[in-house]
Amino acid sequence: MTTKKYFFIGIKGSGMSALALVVHDLGYQVAGSDIDQYTFTQQGLEAAGIPIYAFDATNVQPDWIYIAGNAFTDDHPEIKAAHDQGYQVIRYHDFLGQLMQDYTSIGVAGTHGKTSTTGLLAHVLSGVAKTSYLIGDGSGKGVADANFFVFEADEYRRHFVAYHPDYVIMTNVDFDHPDYYHDLEDVFSAFEQEAKQTKKGIFAWGDDPNLRRLQTDTPIYYYGLKDTDDFQAVNVQRTATGSSFDVLHHGEKLGHFVIHLFGEHNILNSLAVIGVSYLEGLSMNEVAAELLTFNGVKRRFSEQKFGDLTVIDDYAHHPSEIKATIDAARQKYPNQELVVVFQPHTYTRTKALMPQFAAALDRADQVYLTNIFGSVREQQGTVSSADLGAEIKHGGEVLTLANMTPLTKYQQAVVIFMGAGDIQKYEKAFEDLLNK
Structure with missing residues (x-):
């Protein structure tokens, strides 16, 4: 019997990459496509030997079942090509629903x-x-x-x-x-x-x-x-x-x-x-x-030490998550200054929950922001990180990738980078300054 072959469109998405690994482990042939840019989720895919291609309609070939990531509409070139050629296309959540039945x-x-x-x-x-x-x-x-x-x-x-x-x-x-x-x-x-x-x-x-x-x-x-x-x-x-x-x-x-x-x-x-x-x-x-023996999951309170500084990477992007992360940091580091660098995630969320974001962030001793990380699902809105910063009592300065130096003045502190977008590039820029 021929082994089924599954091609994941948007394979670097956090859910999609995990699902691709599950299907691969179950003995099926797996490949996928995504943006030609590094993301932390591709490490596991590469370790499993799963091929990852740049998005291109020519990736669509016969004999594959296509699993489409929920971030992409039916107008995506590969999804459209698969539909046009009559190949089976299953949305991520529908495929997962079928998989768990046994x-x-x-x-x-x-x-x-x-x-x-x-x-x-x-x-x-x-x-x-x-x-x-x-x-x-x-x-x-x-x-x-x-x-x-x-x-x-x-x-x-x-x-x-x-x-x-x-x-x-x-x-x-x-x-x-x-x-x-x-x-x-x-x-x-x-x-x-x-x-x-x-x-x-x-x-x-x-x-x-x-x-x-x-x-x-x-x-x-x-x-x-x-x-x-x-x-x-x-x-x-x-x-x-x-x-x-x-x-x-x-x-x-x-x-x-x-x-x-x-x-x-x-x-x-x-x-x-x-x-x-x-x-x-x-x-x-x-x-x-x-x-x-559990030590946590990726991008949830992940810690590194740089001299007397502790740098934490966390996915928190909702006010309740921010409160929980700051609460955890207060428990582990009760006597150290907590500095938060927060990247707001989506214009719609930032606008709808601005008072809650400000209140949650003010639980830290000092707060910095980056520009809003917009979603592929929305247009740039009428709100900015500066608007949120104006609501924050403990700081609110908006940092740029080119100038992370305001963070270098802290000693014996805990610096928490929070966000669900590309906040890690700001964290890396800060770490590069520390390593100089």
Whole structure:
């Protein structure tokens, strides 16, 4: 029998690259195309020997099934060529929905926190049972006879309603993607639809008022720090080396857990993972051992040292994520000055959430901005980083790539570069100055 061949259009996208790795591991022939520019996601693809081509309609050849990234419309030259020639084209979310059907599937949804939670869940389950996974940091692994399939479920344009998983972890529901959703109620309706499509159980953060009002026949298990939560963390200790806590399920102690992660959000993420593992009958001792060895996912609180400076790279691009990252940094570095360099991501999000961005960023000691990273999905808007800077009390200066010198005055500080665009080029420019 001829092995199916899959060509990924937009293979360097974080979800697409992870999915390509899963399909490759399952024994299929995989190739793909993308912009002719380096991205961190291509490392895994290159290590797996997956060919990557520059976008070109001539890439479209017979005998391939085409997986189209959601960032691209049907007018994309390769997608159009595949359609014109009568070849099968499947959208990313539809293909993923088909792929997970043979496993106990566990999705992780939320306006933010998805990637960190998916990475933690994949790490824990992989250590206890055979697990395939797809993480939004570009990591993916396929195991043909896996028990579990762990995946990140993206709410953008309601893409996650293509999935009918066994379980879903819902970390939160906030207003985001204002280029698509009308308001918070519109976002909530998408999450409720996905909840109704979930088969066995939903794990939801108990402090989120929107998750508390979900209406579905699927059982909902709330996790958090309160007596009203089904899975509750108690005796919480947060130190500069991580966090420890006990977990109760309806008053019954499931165990004592230690994580070398920082911020309250990582305790909550761990609770969700423990809850899923408990319902699936996994050993709590084994789960505790796996939690202890997790070191995080790509572009989430990734640290480097430069003399007495700590430089952190983080994907945070929503006010709630910014709060969580600063909270984590305060826990790990309680006595050091926190300097944030933030790249706003999309004009629509910056405009819609400007007061929330300013309030979240002001939790740092000093804030710098870069110009807004615009999305391919939108036109340049009427808002600028200078507008956001004017709302910030602790700084707000807009840096340029050519002049990162304002950051060189800090000593014994923690400098956090945050953003979902190309913030890493600003980080590299700063590191180059430090290395001179």
